[in-house]
Amino acid sequence: MDAGARLRAVKRLTWLVGAIVLWGVAIFLKLISLQLIHHKKYLAMARQQQEMKVELPAARGNIYDRNGQPLAMSLPVDSVSVNPRRVPNLSIASEVLASILNIDREELAGRLQNAVELKKGFLWVKRKIRPAESERLKSLHLDWIDFHPESSRTYPAGPVASHVLGMLYVEEDEERGAAGIEKALDSELRGHAGTERLLTDVHRRGLDSQISLAAQAGKSITLTIDEAIQFTAEKYLRLAVESNHASTGSIVAMNPNSGEVYAMANYPTYDPNLPPSKNEPPGARLNLGASVPFEPGSVFKVVTLSAALETTNIRPDTIINCGSGAMNFFGRVVHEAKHGYGSISMADVLAHSSNIGAIQIGLKVGEKNLLDYVHRFGFGSKSGVPLPAEASGRVRKLERWTKTSIASVAMGQEISTTTLQLARACSVIANGGLLVKPRLVLKDGDIAQQYEQPVRVIRPETAITMRQMMEGVVIKPFGTGFHLPRISGYSFGGKTGSAQIYDVASHHYTHLYNASFMGFAPVNNPSIVVVVTVNGSKGFGAPVAGPAFSAVMAEALRVMDVPKDLPETIDPKSDDQKMLLAKAATRADADNAADAVMGDESSPQPNILEEEDTVPSMATAAAVTIPVAQVIIPKKPEGSQAPNFRGKTMRAVMEEATELGLRIMVAGSGVARQQVPPPGSILQPGEAIRVQFAR
Amino acid sequence: MATLATFFRRTDWIAAGEQTTSREQMNHYQLRALPNDDVYFYSKRIDNSRIIRQADPQAKTQCWSAIGAACLLAVLVGSVAVPSVGARLAGYKVETLKQERQALLDERKKLEVEEAALLSPARLDALAKQHNLSGAAAGQVIHLDSTTDSALAFNVKSPRE
Structure with missing residues (x-):
C-alpha cells in the first residue's frame, strides 16, 4: 500500500x-x-402506559338487627362513563350503550354530542348499572368505555324498620346518610376508599399491584331492633290505623331494664329501596315515634299519680272525691266523659281514668312537684337515642303556667311528648323507678355499646304500687282497658289514653283523637314495655290501640322468651281473627262514643267532653250541665252462667260465689286472674269453677 | 484496499477475466488478484497428513473447565432470569386470583342479600298464610288428651299402667 x-x-x-x-x-x-x-415526566408517561390506578371502594357498613339479620347492606356495582373524545362514532356508540343499558338513545346521543362540542373528556353514561348490564358491556372490550366500581345500598327486608334505618342520598359521588341510623352514624358506616397501582402488560393484564392507600371499610352496626317484633309492630299498627280510619300511628317496644328498643314502627311507612316519589303519603318518611310530639292525654295520669305517691300521703286506697261529673276550675269546666264517679279510691281513679280525680290529685301534688316529676320521667328533653331528628317534646316552664295549667298537665294536656318518651316513662314504672336511656345500637363494629347507668327518679315501692294500679286498669271490670285482648300466660298492666286533637286553624279541639295505650308485661317482673299511639282516630285508646298492644306484646314476650307468670290458656283464634274482633269492638265503641259526642254537639258550648279514658279540652265557657251519656252496663250472668271473677279479691269471689250458690276451687293468692270455665259459660249442675289467683 | 469505486468498476475486471484465467492456469498457487491493486496472493500447498497431533494432557481439563464455566454462567444467568420470569408469571396468577377472590366476595354479598330477602318476615308471613299456618303463641304448649288428634304423640300414662 x-x-x-x-x-x-x-x-x-x-x-x-x-x-x-x-x-x-x-x-x-x-x-x-x-x-x-426529564425523569419524572417519562416516569409518569411510563406509569400511564404500564400502570393502572385502581380505586379500591370502601363498602358502607352493614346494619343488622339484634340477631344478626341484615337490615341494610351494600352491594358492589359498576358505573359506566365514556371519554367522548375517544368515541370513534357517536351514533354507533349511543346505539350500543342505549340498547344494553336500557336508556334513551336520542338523549344519550345528544349528551355525547354536547360533550364533544364542549371538548369534555369525561361523561357519565349510567350510574350503578345491573350486573348483567355490566357483563354485557365488558364483553364488548371497547377501550373508550370505562367502568367505575361503586356500591349500591340495599334493604333486604323492604319497609321493615325503614324509619329507624333511614335512607341515603348521593353528594359529590358519595353516599351519605339522609335520615335515621344511616345519618346519625354516617361517619361510622361510611368507609374511606383507597387506591391501588396495578402494573399491566401490553394486553392490560395485571402483573403486579401495590396498594397506595388502603381502603377502610365502614363499620357494621348491630341494632337493638328485633326484626320479628318490628315486623309484628308494623303489621298491627297498619291494621290499627287503617281499620280505625286514622291518619298516622307509631309503636315503640322496649326493654324497661336495659333501654333496648326492640321495635319502633310508624305508619305510614315507605320502602327505602325506592326513591322518594309523589305517590307517597305525606310524612311517610318521618319517624313519628321519635320526631313528632303530641298531647298524650290520659296516659299521662300515670305521672300525676306517681308524683302523688311520692310527694303526698295519698295511697291507692285513699278516697278521692270525683264529684258528680263536672268541675269548675277557675272558670273552666272539666267533665267526666260519661258520668260522675263520686268518691272513689285513687286506684279506681286510674282504672276509670277519671279526669276530675286526676285534677284533684294533681292539685294536692302542687305545680312545682308536678313539673319536677314531669321532668324526672324524662319529658321535655331528648332521650338521647341516636336518631338525628329526635324531638324533645314541650313542657312549659312554671312561670308560663296559667291557673288552669296544673289541671291540664295532670290529665296530659298543655304538654307534648313522643311515643318514645312515653315508652321511657312507662319503663320507669316497669323497672322499679329508674329512668333509662333508650338504646338503638347494640354493637358499633365489634364493640358492644356501653350501657349507661340509669337514674333513680321514683322510689321502688312507688313503682310497684303504680304497677298494681295499672294492672287494675285491665283486670277491673270497670277499668278502661278491661276489654283488651288477653295475653295468654302473662299478666300485664297499662293505661289507656285518648287525647282530643287540637286544630290549630280553628283553635278548637276536634272530634279526632290521639288514641294510645302504654303498658308492660309481666306485672311482677316487667320485661317488655309497649306503647301504641294511633293519631286521628275516631275511636278511643283501648279499642283502637289496645289490640295492637296485645299483639305486639305477645310477640315480644314470645320472641324474647320471657317466663310466664300465669297458667296458659290457648285461644283458638288466630291473630288476624283477634284483630278483626278488635275492629268490630272498635266500631261498636266508636258508635257508643258518637252518641255521647252528639249530645255535646247539641249544646251551644264547644265540646269539652270526652270518653271516660279521654282528656277533655279546656273551655273558657261558664259551667254548663252536660247531659250524661247513656252507659250500657252489661247484664250480669244469670242462672247457670259462670260469673266473671277476674280482677276480684279472694274474699269478694268467695262472697259472690256463696251468694250465687256456686262451688268454687281456688288456687294461689292475690286477685283472680283466670277462671275455668270462663265467664258466661253455661255451668253444669254441681260443676265447680276453678279460679286462679295471682299477685 | 478495495474501494467502492473500484467495486463498481467490475466491468473492467470482468472484461479482464480471460487474462486472469490464463494466468491462474499458469500458476496454480496464484490466487485471484484484488482488482486495481498491485497486491497478489499465492497459496502454498502443505501436506500435513503425516503430522500427528501430540496428546495434550491439559486440554481435557481445559475443555471441562470451559464447559463448567459455561454451565456456571448459564446457572448464574438462569438464577437471575428464572426468578424474574417466575415472579412475572406468579404476578399474573396472583392478580387473577385477586380478581377471582373479589368476584367471589361480591357473589357472597349478593347471596347474603338474597338470603336476607328470602328470610324477611314479610315473605315468611305471606308464605305462612299460604300454607294456613298461624303464629306461635308465647311458649305455646299443645295439651295432649284423649280428644287430641292421634297423629300427635301421647305422653300421658296409659290406662293399663
Missing part, C-alpha cells in the same frame, strides 16, 4: 471513530436527559 492510500484509510478510520464517539456521547446525553432531567 502506498502512503496516500494508507493516509486515506487512517482518515476514514478517524472519521468512523469520531462518529462512534459522537454517537456514544449523544446516547449518553440522551440518557442523562431521560434519567435525570
Whole structure:
C-alpha cells in the first residue's frame, strides 16, 4: 500500500471513530436527559402506559338487627362513563350503550354530542348499572368505555324498620346518610376508599399491584331492633290505623331494664329501596315515634299519680272525691266523659281514668312537684337515642303556667311528648323507678355499646304500687282497658289514653283523637314495655290501640322468651281473627262514643267532653250541665252462667260465689286472674269453677 | 484496499477475466488478484497428513473447565432470569386470583342479600298464610288428651299402667 492510500484509510478510520464517539456521547446525553432531567415526566408517561390506578371502594357498613339479620347492606356495582373524545362514532356508540343499558338513545346521543362540542373528556353514561348490564358491556372490550366500581345500598327486608334505618342520598359521588341510623352514624358506616397501582402488560393484564392507600371499610352496626317484633309492630299498627280510619300511628317496644328498643314502627311507612316519589303519603318518611310530639292525654295520669305517691300521703286506697261529673276550675269546666264517679279510691281513679280525680290529685301534688316529676320521667328533653331528628317534646316552664295549667298537665294536656318518651316513662314504672336511656345500637363494629347507668327518679315501692294500679286498669271490670285482648300466660298492666286533637286553624279541639295505650308485661317482673299511639282516630285508646298492644306484646314476650307468670290458656283464634274482633269492638265503641259526642254537639258550648279514658279540652265557657251519656252496663250472668271473677279479691269471689250458690276451687293468692270455665259459660249442675289467683 | 469505486468498476475486471484465467492456469498457487491493486496472493500447498497431533494432557481439563464455566454462567444467568420470569408469571396468577377472590366476595354479598330477602318476615308471613299456618303463641304448649288428634304423640300414662 502506498502512503496516500494508507493516509486515506487512517482518515476514514478517524472519521468512523469520531462518529462512534459522537454517537456514544449523544446516547449518553440522551440518557442523562431521560434519567435525570426529564425523569419524572417519562416516569409518569411510563406509569400511564404500564400502570393502572385502581380505586379500591370502601363498602358502607352493614346494619343488622339484634340477631344478626341484615337490615341494610351494600352491594358492589359498576358505573359506566365514556371519554367522548375517544368515541370513534357517536351514533354507533349511543346505539350500543342505549340498547344494553336500557336508556334513551336520542338523549344519550345528544349528551355525547354536547360533550364533544364542549371538548369534555369525561361523561357519565349510567350510574350503578345491573350486573348483567355490566357483563354485557365488558364483553364488548371497547377501550373508550370505562367502568367505575361503586356500591349500591340495599334493604333486604323492604319497609321493615325503614324509619329507624333511614335512607341515603348521593353528594359529590358519595353516599351519605339522609335520615335515621344511616345519618346519625354516617361517619361510622361510611368507609374511606383507597387506591391501588396495578402494573399491566401490553394486553392490560395485571402483573403486579401495590396498594397506595388502603381502603377502610365502614363499620357494621348491630341494632337493638328485633326484626320479628318490628315486623309484628308494623303489621298491627297498619291494621290499627287503617281499620280505625286514622291518619298516622307509631309503636315503640322496649326493654324497661336495659333501654333496648326492640321495635319502633310508624305508619305510614315507605320502602327505602325506592326513591322518594309523589305517590307517597305525606310524612311517610318521618319517624313519628321519635320526631313528632303530641298531647298524650290520659296516659299521662300515670305521672300525676306517681308524683302523688311520692310527694303526698295519698295511697291507692285513699278516697278521692270525683264529684258528680263536672268541675269548675277557675272558670273552666272539666267533665267526666260519661258520668260522675263520686268518691272513689285513687286506684279506681286510674282504672276509670277519671279526669276530675286526676285534677284533684294533681292539685294536692302542687305545680312545682308536678313539673319536677314531669321532668324526672324524662319529658321535655331528648332521650338521647341516636336518631338525628329526635324531638324533645314541650313542657312549659312554671312561670308560663296559667291557673288552669296544673289541671291540664295532670290529665296530659298543655304538654307534648313522643311515643318514645312515653315508652321511657312507662319503663320507669316497669323497672322499679329508674329512668333509662333508650338504646338503638347494640354493637358499633365489634364493640358492644356501653350501657349507661340509669337514674333513680321514683322510689321502688312507688313503682310497684303504680304497677298494681295499672294492672287494675285491665283486670277491673270497670277499668278502661278491661276489654283488651288477653295475653295468654302473662299478666300485664297499662293505661289507656285518648287525647282530643287540637286544630290549630280553628283553635278548637276536634272530634279526632290521639288514641294510645302504654303498658308492660309481666306485672311482677316487667320485661317488655309497649306503647301504641294511633293519631286521628275516631275511636278511643283501648279499642283502637289496645289490640295492637296485645299483639305486639305477645310477640315480644314470645320472641324474647320471657317466663310466664300465669297458667296458659290457648285461644283458638288466630291473630288476624283477634284483630278483626278488635275492629268490630272498635266500631261498636266508636258508635257508643258518637252518641255521647252528639249530645255535646247539641249544646251551644264547644265540646269539652270526652270518653271516660279521654282528656277533655279546656273551655273558657261558664259551667254548663252536660247531659250524661247513656252507659250500657252489661247484664250480669244469670242462672247457670259462670260469673266473671277476674280482677276480684279472694274474699269478694268467695262472697259472690256463696251468694250465687256456686262451688268454687281456688288456687294461689292475690286477685283472680283466670277462671275455668270462663265467664258466661253455661255451668253444669254441681260443676265447680276453678279460679286462679295471682299477685 | 478495495474501494467502492473500484467495486463498481467490475466491468473492467470482468472484461479482464480471460487474462486472469490464463494466468491462474499458469500458476496454480496464484490466487485471484484484488482488482486495481498491485497486491497478489499465492497459496502454498502443505501436506500435513503425516503430522500427528501430540496428546495434550491439559486440554481435557481445559475443555471441562470451559464447559463448567459455561454451565456456571448459564446457572448464574438462569438464577437471575428464572426468578424474574417466575415472579412475572406468579404476578399474573396472583392478580387473577385477586380478581377471582373479589368476584367471589361480591357473589357472597349478593347471596347474603338474597338470603336476607328470602328470610324477611314479610315473605315468611305471606308464605305462612299460604300454607294456613298461624303464629306461635308465647311458649305455646299443645295439651295432649284423649280428644287430641292421634297423629300427635301421647305422653300421658296409659290406662293399663
